Amino acid sequence: MFCRTQTTRAAIARGSALEMEIRRGKFRRSVFLDTLQDSDIQKKIDHEIRMRDGACKLLAACSQRDQALEAAKSLLTCNTRIMAYMSELQRMKEAQVMQRVARRSDGTRSSDAGPMDDRLPCKGKVAISDLRIPLMWKDTEYFKNKGELHRCAVFCLLQVGGEIHDTDMVMVDRTLTDICFDNTIVFSEASPGFELRVELYSCCSEEDYSAGSAPRKLASKLSSSLGRSAGKKLRVAMDPGACSPTSNAGAATLLLPGPAVAGPKYHLLAHTSLSLSHVQDSFRTHDLSISGNEECSYWVPLYGSVCCRLAAQPHCMTQQMMSGCLKVKQLGGDPPSWTNVYGVLKGTNLFCYHRQEDMEANVEPAFTIAINKETRIRASEKDPHSKAQSICISNQYGGEEVTHTLSADSREETHRWMEAFWQQFCDMSQWKQCCDDLMKIELPSPRKPALVTSKQGSLYHEIVIDTSDDISTVTDILTRRMQELELRSQLGTSPPWMSLFEESPGGPRTPRLARHSPRSPHRLPHSPLSSLRCPWPGLLSSDASLTSDSDSPCSTSPCSRHRGWAEPLSLSSPRFRPRTLSLDAKLSTLRGRGYGGVLQCSCQPPSSSSLAPIPAQCVPQATLSCSSSTSSNSSSEGSHSPSSLDGTPFSRPSSARRSLRNLRAKLDPRNWLQSQV
Amino acid sequence: MVEWEYNNYLMVVKVLNDFLSKLNSQCSCVLQQRIEIRKLRQGEHLILGFSIGGGIDQDPGQNPFSEDKSDKGIYVTRVTPEGPAEVAGLMMGDKVMQVNGWDMTMVTHDQARKRLTKKNEDVVRLLVTRKSLEQAVKHSMM
Numbered sequence: 161m162f163c164r165t166q167t168t169r170a171a172i173a174r175g176s177a178l179e180m181e182i183r184r185g186k187f188r189r190s191v192f193l194d195t196l197q198d199s200d201i202q203k204k205i206d207h208e209i210r211m212r213d214g215a216c217k218l219l220a221a222c223s224q225r226d227q228a229l230e231a232a233k234s235l236l237t238c239n240t241r242i243m244a245y246m247s248e249l250q251r252m253k254e255a256q257v258m259q260r261v262a263r264r265s266d267g268t269r270s271s272d273a274g275p276m277d278d279r280l281p282c283k284g285k286v287a288i289s290d291l292r293i294p295l296m297w298k299d300t301e302y303f304k305n306k307g308e309l310h311r312c313a314v315f316c317l318l319q320v321g322g323e324i325h326d327t328d329m330v331m332v333d334r335t336l337t338d339i340c341f342d343n344t345i346v347f348s349e350a351s352p353g354f355e356l357r358v359e360l361y362s363c364c365s366e367e368d369y370s371a372g373s374a375p376r377k378l379a380s381k382l383s384s385s386l387g388r389s390a391g392k393k394l395r396v397a398m399d400p401g402a403c404s405p406t407s408n409a410g411a412a413t414l415l416l417p418g419p420a421v422a423g424p425k426y427h428l429l430a431h432t433s434l435s436l437s438h439v440q441d442s443f444r445t446h447d448l449s450i451s452g453n454e455e456c457s458y459w460v461p462l463y464g465s466v467c468c469r470l471a472a473q474p475h476c477m478t479q480q481m482m483s484g485c486l487k488v489k490q491l492g493g494d495p496p497s498w499t500n501v502y503g504v505l506k507g508t509n510l511f512c513y514h515r516q517e518d519m520e521a522n523v524e525p526a527f528t529i530a531i532n533k534e535t536r537i538r539a540s541e542k543d544p545h546s547k548a549q550s551i552c553i554s555n556q557y558g559g560e561e562v563t564h565t566l567s568a569d570s571r572e573e574t575h576r577w578m579e580a581f582w583q584q585f586c587d588m589s590q591w592k593q594c595c596d597d598l599m600k601i602e603l604p605s606p607r608k609p610a611l612v613t614s615k616q617g618s619l620y621h622e623i624v625i626d627t628s629d630d631i632s633t634v635t636d637i638l639t640r641r642m643q644e645l646e647l648r649s650q651l652g653t654s655p656p657w658m659s660l661f662e663e664s665p666g667g668p669r670t671p672r673l674a675r676h677s678p679r680s681p682h683r684l685p686h687s688p689l690s691s692l693r694c695p696w697p698g699l700l701s702s703d704a705s706l707t708s709d710s711d712s713p714c715s716t717s718p719c720s721r722h723r724g725w726a727e728p729l730s731l732s733s734p735r736f737r738p739r740t741l742s743l744d745a746k747l748s749t750l751r752g753r754g755y756g757g758v759l760q761c762s763c764q765p766p767s768s769s770s771l772a773p774i775p776a777q778c779v780p781q782a783t784l785s786c787s788s789s790t791s792s793n794s795s796s797e798g799s800h801s802p803s804s805l806d807g808t809p810f811s812r813p814s815s816a817r818r819s820l821r822n823l824r825a826k827l828d829p830r831n832w833l834q835s836q837v
Numbered sequence: 838m839v840e841w842e843y844n845n846y847l848m849v850v851k852v853l854n855d856f857l858s859k860l861n862s863q864c865s866c867v868l869q870q871r872i873e874i875r876k877l878r879q880g881e882h883l884i885l886g887f888s889i890g891g892g893i894d895q896d897p898g899q900n901p902f903s904e905d906k907s908d909k910g911i912y913v914t915r916v917t918p919e920g921p922a923e924v925a926g927l928m929m930g931d932k933v934m935q936v937n938g939w940d941m942t943m944v945t946h947d948q949a950r951k952r953l954t955k956k957n958e959d960v961v962r963l964l965v966t967r968k969s970l971e972q973a974v975k976h977s978m979m
Contacts, residue, residue: 832899834890834914837953
């Protein structure tokens with residue numbers, strides 16, 4: 161009987177992923193050799209303990225909140241891994257004990273043999289990527305522009321069997337509409353019956369980190385934060401009655417994870433389990449079970465679902481499961497002639513090459529026989545010419561049944577080929593939809609660490625201007641800052657503000673940068689302009705209003721330059737920024753008065769502009785909406801003005817229209833009520 | 838290339854600095870003006886031709902025209918061109934202090950609107966304030 165796990169089987173093709181994994185990690189080989197398993201797990205546990213100690217030390221030493229949150233996250237991950245390894249160790253020991261007991265009682269049974277149909281499906285890679293968890297803030301939260309921003313740090317813990325991975329940490333506040341995790345996490349050895357547990361942990365960012373409780377309390381907290389089932393399993397595994405004395409000693413000391421550490425503590429916010437039925441080559445939405453409520457400090461209002469792409473690549477689809485020399489009977493003709501081919505069974509196909517060298521040279525196969533769910537394979541002994549059995553493979557090609565007859569060199573070879581086919585069928589039936597087509601799993605290339613610039617990225621977050629400050633002080637500060645930061649200008653042409661000093665009207669008109677929608681404000685880095693990481697993205701991408709108001713240079717300077725100040729605020733800061741009153745106010749006093757009431761600059765930056773889509777509508781609409789909203793507010797006391805009168809300002813030149821549009825946006829009645837009289 | 842643009846930036850900053858200090862040195866006393874607006878009859882309605890914003894029930898932080906962001910007064914947010922208000926000399930950004938003798942510094946938005954749109958009044962006399970700096974700039978640009 162050929163069992164899949166036997167090392168004598170030449171099933172591992174050279175250079176295949178499986179072989180690489182064996183070469184890379186000892187613990188992979190332990191799949192085939194029992195005795196090394198224990199020591200490997202022990203090694204993993206020791207490694208994690210060392211990591212945990214490091215995280216504890218870091219947590220005690222760090223002063224910055226971000227560092228503390230990251231260290232606490234690593235600590236949680238290490239602890240979870242330790243417990244997983246320990247429970248696995250427990251299970252293995254128990255299995256060994258059971259096996260030994262069974263062997264002793266039934267002497268004839270060999271541990272390797274099993275009934276013919278006790279076939280194990282192949283393992284596979286499972287990858288989860290593009291995790292997105294929508295949030296559901298109350299509407300009042302979106303338009304609030306005052307008050308402290310309540311922030312939470314969140315991350316996800318993903319577990320398949322003994323493999324635990326964590327995502328990067330994301331800071332969540334009310335400017336975010338979704339929590340997005342960009343990581344792609346790949347679990348390399350998952351069986352078709354895998355259970356991918358996704359857990360979302362959160363920690364309030366403004367929490368005062370008081371000293372932790374006694375170690376026992378901490379241990380129980382940790383076990384409960386793993387989720388009820390995992391904790392139960394752990395407690396069962398840790399039960400002194402169940403384990404053998406040798407392992408218990410180690411377990412007992414590890415149960416209490418060292419001295420309690422002061423620092424931020426993550427709590428389980430939501431969890432869900434995904435399995436093979438959720439695997440699909442596209443995005444799907446799954447439900448989340450939410451623990452915790454609004455009263456908790458770590459609460460984040462979740463919508464209740466999680467979107468992700470869960471893909472699986474069974475090994476049978478990516479690796480060569482069987483290869484060898486075969487003879488294929490030519491259809492028709494008597495006496496039948498046989499062609500020698502080199503056959504490779506991979507995925508849902510049997511590729512037949514003329515020679516083995518062709519396969520290695522990546523030449524196209526001579527022909528391909530499909531081996532899929534509809535294929536019928538049977539062995540026959542009917543061929544009188546050769547002693548070996550022949551294998552008949554039948555497929556339906558568009559209503560027509562085509563049968564290929566193959567023959568191997570020897571009986572053993574035929575057996576092995578049949579075995580490979582049966583294994584393939586088993587795998588396909590177990591992995592179901594994953595065997596229809598190969599799902600792509602993109603491993604993220606090792607990226608350089610992200611730029612150190614803070615999320616705000618704008619100088620305005622670092623500058624706090626007092627109302628008593630002089631403008632010159634401000635400009636001095638700004639000049640100094642510019643010298644500190646490198647201004648990496650990618651403009652090949654002259655900067656937009658140069659046209660201020662040119663008399664020619666209508667300088668280079670750059671298209672208005674689209675306001676980022678509330679959907680995912682922090683995804684702005686994808687746009688080419690802000691990828692410059694320049695603190696003055698607004699200036700570099702300033703729109704036509706900066707250059708087009710050049711009817712008279714003097715008149716344009718205050719408001720245009722002011723525009724330059726105002727733009728970065730809305731572009732670079734995805735989150736609410738503290739108001740810099742005086743600079744704006746001072747500059748606003750220099751506004752050019754309207755040439756017919758059209759050209760002006762607004763000083764107050766739209767503080768909620770990153771959230772509410774600024775109506776970048778054409779001006780007539782804005783005005784009409786203004787008047788319509790006021791008419792709905794006002795009583796019929798004659799405050800409604802006919803729209804014809806409103807039509808006149810819009811015959812102005814387009815440059816003025818644009819700046820008018822800016823003011824319209826800032827005077828959005830949603831933000832601030834205005835009435836027409 | 839980078840240096841050249843950086844120098845440009847510094848030059849801009851210097852120019853801005855000079856300009857601002859020049860303007861600052863001018864008189865910046867607050868100007869009060871009395872404006873008399875004759876309402877225009879358009880069909881059934883009597884209109885003045887401007888829009889107001891503000892009020893003690895509104896968020897003063899949203900006011901783009903006020904210097905003090907806690908100022909909850911009534912401000913002129915828009916002036917219809919060639920409307921009665923513009924003809925009378927009202928300007929965008931003016932703060933309305935009184936209307937026909939009624940105080941407008943401590944009123945709700947709706948109260949302000951009502952005081953301006955009384956049907957039995959043909960004329961409204963406003964007392965407004967505006968920063969003379971703006972006037973100086975406007976005059977210099979005209």
